Amino acid sequence: MNRRISTLVVALAPILIFGILLSAVTVPYVALGPGPTFDTLGEVDGKEVVDIEGADVHTTSGHLNMTTVSQRDGLTLGQALIFWASGRDQLLPRDLVYPPDKTREEIDEANSQDFRQSEDSAEYAALHHLKYPMAVTVESIDEEGPSKGKLQGGDAIDGVNGKPVATLDQFQELLKAYKPGDTIAVDYRRKNAPMGTAEITLGKHPDRDQGILGVNVLDAPWAPFTIDFNLANIGGPSAGLMFSLAVVDKLTTGDVTGGKFVAGSGTISGDGKVGSIGGITHKVTAAQEAGATVFLVPADNCAEARTADADGIELLKVETLEQAVDGLRTLSAGGEPPRC
Numbered sequence: 101m102n103r104r105i106s107t108l109v110v111a112l113a114p115i116l117i118f119g120i121l122l123s124a125v126t127v128p129y130v131a132l133g134p135g136p137t138f139d140t141l142g143e144v145d146g147k148e149v150v151d152i153e154g155a156d157v158h159t160t161s162g163h164l165n166m167t168t169v170s171q172r173d174g175l176t177l178g179q180a181l182i183f184w185a186s187g188r189d190q191l192l193p194r195d196l197v198y199p200p201d202k203t204r205e206e207i208d209e210a211n212s213q214d215f216r217q218s219e220d221s222a223e224y225a226a227l228h229h230l231k232y233p234m235a236v237t238v239e240s241i242d243e244e245g246p247s248k249g250k251l252q253g254g255d256a257i258d259g260v261n262g263k264p265v266a267t268l269d270q271f272q273e274l275l276k277a278y279k280p281g282d283t284i285a286v287d288y289r290r291k292n293a294p295m296g297t298a299e300i301t302l303g304k305h306p307d308r309d310q311g312i313l314g315v316n317v318l319d320a321p322w323a324p325f326t327i328d329f330n331l332a333n334i335g336g337p338s339a340g341l342m343f344s345l346a347v348v349d350k351l352t353t354g355d356v357t358g359g360k361f362v363a364g365s366g367t368i369s370g371d372g373k374v375g376s377i378g379g380i381t382h383k384v385t386a387a388q389e390a391g392a393t394v395f396l397v398p399a400d401n402c403a404e405a406r407t408a409d410a411d412g413i414e415l416l417k418v419e420t421l422e423q424a425v426d427g428l429r430t431l432s433a434g435g436e437p438p439r440c
Contacts, residue, residue: 126174126175126176126177127175127176127177127180128193128194128195129175129180129191129192129193129194130171130172130173130175130191130192130193130194130196130197130198131170131171131172131175131179131180131183131189131190131191132169132170132171132172132189132190132191132192132197132379132382133169133170133172133183133188133189133190133382134167134169134170134188134382134383134385134386134389135167135168135169135170135382135383135386136168136170136386137165137166137167137168137363137386137387137390137392138165138166138168138331138334139163139164139165140164140165140166140339140342140343140345140346141160141162141163141164141346141349141350141357142163144330144331145330147330148330149329149330149331149346150327150328150329150330150343150346150347150350151327151328151329151330152325152326152327152328152347152350152351153292153325153326153328154291154292154324154325154326155323155324155325155351156351157350157351158349158350158351158352158353160349160350160355160356160357161355161357161359162355162357162358162359162360162361162362163357163360163361163362163363163391163392164342164345164346164349164356164357164362164363164364165342165361165362165363165364165387165390165392166331166334166338166339166342166343166363166364166365167363167364167365167383167384167386167387168334168383168386169378169379169382169383169386170382171197172189173194173197173198188385190382208335211335211336212335214335214336214337215334215335215336215337215339217337218336218337218338218339218340218343218367218368219329219340219343220239220370221337221340221367221368221369221370222329222339222340222341222343222344222347222368223327223343223344223347224320224321224370224371225340225344225368225369225370225371225372225421226327226343226344226345226347226348226351226421227320227321227322227323227347228321228370228371228372229344229348229372229421229422229425230321230348230351230352232321232322232323233321233322234266234267234319234320234321234322235256235257235258235266235289235319235320235321235322236256236257236258236265236266236267236268236270236271236317236318236319237254237255237256237257237317237318237319237320237322238251238252238253238254238255238256238257238288238315238316238317239253239315239316239317239318239320240253240315240316241253241314241315241316242314242315242316244314245303245312245313245314245315246300246301246302246303246312246313246314247298247300247313247314247315248314250286250298250299250300251286251288251298251300251313251315252290254290254291254326255288255289255290255291256288256289256322257271257286257287257288257317258287258288258289258295259286259287260274260275260284260285260286260287261274261284261285262285262287267319268317268318268319271317275310275311275312275313276310277310278302278310278311279302279309279310279311280302280303280304280305280310280311280312281301281302281304281311282301282302282311283299283300283301283302284299284300284302284311285297285298285299286298286300286313289322289324291323291324291325291326292324292325292326300313320370327347329343336377337367337377338365338366338367338377338378339365340366340367340368341364341365341366341367341368341374341396341398341418341421341424342363342364342365342366342396343368344368344372344421345364345396345421345424345425345428348421348425354429355432356425356428356429357428357432358428358429358431358432358433359432360393360394360428360431360432361390361391361392361393361394362392362393362394362395362396362428363383363386363387363390363392363394363395363396364387364395364396364397364416364418364424365377365380365383365396365397365398366396366397366398366401366418367398368421372420372421372422373419373420374398374399374418374419374420374421374423374424375398375400376398376399376400376401377398377401380397380398380401380404380405380408381404381405381407381408383395384397384405384408384410384413384415385408385409385410387410387413388410388411388412388413392413393412393413393414394413394414394416394428394431395410395413395414395415395416396416396418396424396427396428397415397416397417397418397440398418398419399417399418399419402415402417402440403440405440406440414431414439415439415440416428416431416437416438416439416440417438417439417440418438423438
């Protein structure tokens with residue numbers, strides 16, 4: 101009996117050791133795969149994903165789904181083998197996804213910042229497409245700066261001490277005449293509020309003699325209503341295109357989608373240029389599994405997108421927001437839009 105037990109233990113030992121390795125040993129890989137999709141024309145947690153206040157919003161139909169890539173970190177050897185064998189997920193060395201010279205917190209914050217920037221760019225691109233006029237626009241306020249509590253992000257600056265300004269260059273040139281401690285009157289327009297004038301005492305910059313307002317401003321299309329994007333914890337800039345399309349769809353008559361289930365991905369600049377993104381094949385798969393029949397692909401991602409195993413979904417090539425809108429309307433009318 102002892103001999104039998106000894107033989108059994110010897111035989112089972114490698115299996116037990118391998119089982120422990122599979123469940124306890126982690127590997128330096130990250131699994132990437134299709135992630136959740138979100139309809140930018142719909143709601144999340146009871147809130148409109150794209151919420152426009154102060155303007156006439158038109159009824160929409162169909163879907164405009166933004167797509168994501170799932171990331172699974174801290175994989176055990178067993179989990180990595182399962183993902184590898186599935187053929188649905190992709191294993192990448194962890195250093196390619198999370199550079200070793202940055203902490204996970206730094207990477208997550210950078211992704212969050214990219215996402216916030218994509219929201220601003222999506223708004224500017226949509227307003228630019230809809231022909232809203234340019235203005236010197238306050239992008240952000242320094243928390244400890246002299247404009248705190250007097251100007252707000254989104255304000256349009258129209259003048260300084262009674263002198264009108266129409267461009268960022270004019271605005272910066274006027275400010276050169278004032279020193280720290282000078283008080284100036286800034287005329288502004290505020291979204292969903294009356295026009296106003298703020299008396300602001302200029303602060304000091306360590307590297308400049310002129311006074312500063314403590315604001316970040318840029319030339320951007322401006323509208324008198326607010327646009328809020330209510331998606332949290334979605335990192336990166338690739339939602340920009342779909343956010344812009346949702347704004348355009350809600351502010352114009354006639355459905356951009358033609359009632360179709362449209363998904364897509366792409367960065368966007370303030371002037372409407374669509375940029376490439378990562379994980380396109382996973383995003384096409386995610387869109388197909390969600391029910392999409394059309395996918396908007398940044399032009400530079402077309403070759404890779406065609407390799408996705410996603411039958412029954414049309415891949416439309418887009419280089420600009422205008423091309424995306426025109427392509428969808430052409431498709432709805434039975435025409436031939438640019439395809440990948």
